Amino acid sequence: MIKYxxxxxxxxxQTENHSKRGMSFEIMINETNDYYLGNxxxxxxxxxxxxxxxxxxxxxxxxxxxxxxxxxxxxxTDYNGLYKGxxxxxxAKETNNKTSFPLSNIHSHQIAHLISIEDHGGISFLLxxxxxxxxxxxxxxxxxxxxxxxxxxxxKSITYDEIKEYGYKVKEGYAPRIEYLKVIDEIIKKGxx
Amino acid sequence: MIKYxxxxxxxxxQTENHSKRGMSFEIMINETNDYYLGNxxxxxxxxxxxxxxxxxxxxxxxxxxxxxxxxxxxxxTDYNGLYKGxxxxxxAKETNNKTSFPLSNIHSHQIAHLISIEDHGGISFLLxxxxxxxxxxxxxxxxxxxxxxxxxxxxKSITYDEIKEYGYKVKEGYAPRIEYLKVIDEIIKKGxx
Numbered sequence: 579m580i581k582y583x584x585x586x587x588x589x590x591x592q593t594e595n596h597s598k599r600g601m602s603f604e605i606m607i608n609e610t611n612d613y614y615l616g617n618x619x620x621x622x623x624x625x626x627x628x629x630x631x632x633x634x635x636x637x638x639x640x641x642x643x644x645x646x647x648x649x650x651x652x653x654x655t656d657y658n659g660l661y662k663g664x665x666x667x668x669x670a671k672e673t674n675n676k677t678s679f680p681l682s683n684i685h686s687h688q689i690a691h692l693i694s695i696e697d698h699g700g701i702s703f704l705l706x707x708x709x710x711x712x713x714x715x716x717x718x719x720x721x722x723x724x725x726x727x728x729x730x731x732x733x734k735s736i737t738y739d740e741i742k743e744y745g746y747k748v749k750e751g752y753a754p755r756i757e758y759l760k761v762i763d764e765i766i767k768k769g770x771x
Numbered sequence: 772m773i774k775y776x777x778x779x780x781x782x783x784x785q786t787e788n789h790s791k792r793g794m795s796f797e798i799m800i801n802e803t804n805d806y807y808l809g810n811x812x813x814x815x816x817x818x819x820x821x822x823x824x825x826x827x828x829x830x831x832x833x834x835x836x837x838x839x840x841x842x843x844x845x846x847x848t849d850y851n852g853l854y855k856g857x858x859x860x861x862x863a864k865e866t867n868n869k870t871s872f873p874l875s876n877i878h879s880h881q882i883a884h885l886i887s888i889e890d891h892g893g894i895s896f897l898l899x900x901x902x903x904x905x906x907x908x909x910x911x912x913x914x915x916x917x918x919x920x921x922x923x924x925x926x927k928s929i930t931y932d933e934i935k936e937y938g939y940k941v942k943e944g945y946a947p948r949i950e951y952l953k954v955i956d957e958i959i960k961k962g963x964x
Contacts, residue, residue, distance in 0.1 A: 626818060626819040648836060649835060698853045699856025
């Protein structure tokens with residue numbers, strides 16, 4: 579028999595545990611995705627951190643203990659999933675900077691991955707959290723791509739004003755915490771195929 | 772500047788390292804996905820194994836060493852990605868059994884996840900490798916769902932004959948190793964929206 583996980587409950591528990599102040603961007607996104615999942619709106623998950631396991635002990639029959647492992651550089655983005663039949667893929671970054679977002683914050687292979695997703699008909703983007711301003715923006719890969727191109731010979735960051743101009747401001751709320759799928763609705767409406 | 776990873780090279784290196792005999796199903800699928808990725812056919816990745824990290828040491832500035840961690844039960848399937856604008860999601864299982872595939876091989880939440888992906892307009896399925904027979908089948912979630920329903924009060928496995936009837940036999944080759952996207956082409960052709 580299938581035991582469907584009770585996602586609504588999970589979500590409730592998490593929101594109770596974390597106050598808004600000082601909540602990490604990752605937790606905010608995970609809570610949002612739990613909400614979307616629990617309410618059958620979208621299926622978007624954070625990928626586990628890739629680990630290179632070197633040594634594992636089996637002290638008892640009940641379970642294995644990893645005794646030596648190393649972090650690997652992720653080859654893709656942190657989040658992906660499915661919304662209204664569309665493949666969704668994004669990377670989330672936070673910055674204390676108030677005037678620009680430094681492109682050095684994103685790995686080059688993550689940028690390549692986002693571009694690749696766009697080329698294959700998925701919706702890919704960057705979620706940027708300006709912590710000091712408490713503002714979140716969604717920037718589609720097609721614009722990110724241009725700023726990355728510019729950075730080869732020019733400016734190595736995207737200014738706050740540029741993000742305001744080319745990106746979408748993401749509304750913050752209680753449930754969901756970050757309403758980024760509302761922005762995706764707008765993008766789909768504008769003719770994304 | 773973006774350094775695009777040279778995926779073709781990676782693929783070549785891997786195929787040289789592994790002979791067909793005794794090659795694990797996971798390696799076969801990873802090689803296939805490397806081929807699809809390197810040739811811009813599809814972007815499908817294996818998700819990292821979820822790990823609960825308890826203790827991390829920082830012996831030098833160069834890197835962290837994980838000293839205590841535990842395997843977590845995965846809440847989704849192992850593979851997902853994007854092909855021709857469609858969201859792809861699947862679980863891969865191998866069995867030494869020659870006459871049936873025991874449903875106890877798949878976690879209940881993985882089945883729930885596959886069903887959920889189908890409901891949201893993605894293409895989800897199970898790849899089954901009958902090791903002893905050296906045959907691979909692709910079974911769409913819509914059929915898997917029925918066999919899971921049956922298992923509540925009846926048979927706890929899918930017979931080999933049923934898999935042959937409702938599934939697709941996946942051709943094995945050199946590059947790609949497992950031509951499962953050929954089956955997806957057929958499914959799309961048959962009217963998957």
